[in-house]
Amino acid sequence: MPDVIVRKTVSALEEIYHEGGPVAETPLRRASVMTIIKNPFAGRYVVDIQPFMEDLKPLGLSMAQQLLDMLGGPDNIQGYGKGALIGEAGELEHGALWHAPGGYAMRQLLGKANAIVPSAKKVSGLGSRLDVPITHINAAYVRSHFDSMEVGCNDAPRADEMALMLVMTTGPRVHSRSGGLEAWQIKGEDGLR
Template sequence: MPELILRKLVTVVEDIHHEGGPVAETPVRRAAALAVIKNPFAKRYVEDIQDFMDDLRPLGLRMARRLVDILGGPDKIEGYGKGALIGLDGEVEHAALWHNPGGYAMREVIGGTRAIVPSSKKVGAKGARLDVPITHINASYVRSHFDAMEVGHNDAPAADEMLLALVMTTGARVHSRSGGLEAWEITGEDGLR
């Protein structure tokens, strides 16, 4: 298995008080943990890359724990998402390796989540940005929690790097009023409703 080489760990926190409407009594907080690592598959095609997911698991757990601590504990988390941005010497399939370790890390650290963790991935140059989709942790159809957080870093990913992202939130969009399934209506049976 290739060695995981971590260059940088970055945390971004937003406290959203309003989006032009009334000021929220409690701001919605969203946070992203970004890891910049060496891409062990850069500049070459490797057929069997799945074992690298095992190497990414401890990093996923570290990042998820960091976010849960920042947001005040697992009972405060209502939304999540993940994403990966691959440098130009890699391929989008390398980003797919983050699905399992990133998603399961958040589910394990938060505990009891039912909804699939949404994801985005792409190849980009240094300074590229990635929109990480966010949904409710227990029901993907909760419209108030459909959101995204733009992430990136000014010096990453280098051509031979990966930028891996986890995002968590403490609530719905601050001025959600688009209808649909509400968080308090979740039945929790299938991860969708």
């Protein structure tokens, strides 16, 4: 398979103290890491693309570690998500190659993470942004952690690129009060509840 050729990495950290209500004692922290790589399949249809997932695994681990470093380590993480923007010469299926390398990397480094990692992907032009979905790391039905983080940059993805993204958060939405399953009610049996 082709090498993973990185053009650049973009990271962001948000600290959210309030959404118009009272100021939180501890802000919600959301972080993203996006790596822009050359799409080895751009401009042509390739049947067997699955082996490239193996090549992306070290990148996934590196990006997940960057997020943990930004947010103070695995004990601080409560939410996560992943996404991919594929340049115009690629296809949506190329973004699907990020599911396993991105998701399993975060789950591996977190140790205890039972919930499936939510994801979004699209084929897009230069300067596009993606709302990366976020859910609780151990129970996808924890409503307080349903969130998203907008990720992108002004010069990606170019037509022959992929912009691969990982996001982690330190808690629920800062003013969560919509009910449903609460984090303290998680049973941890199936990744859902």
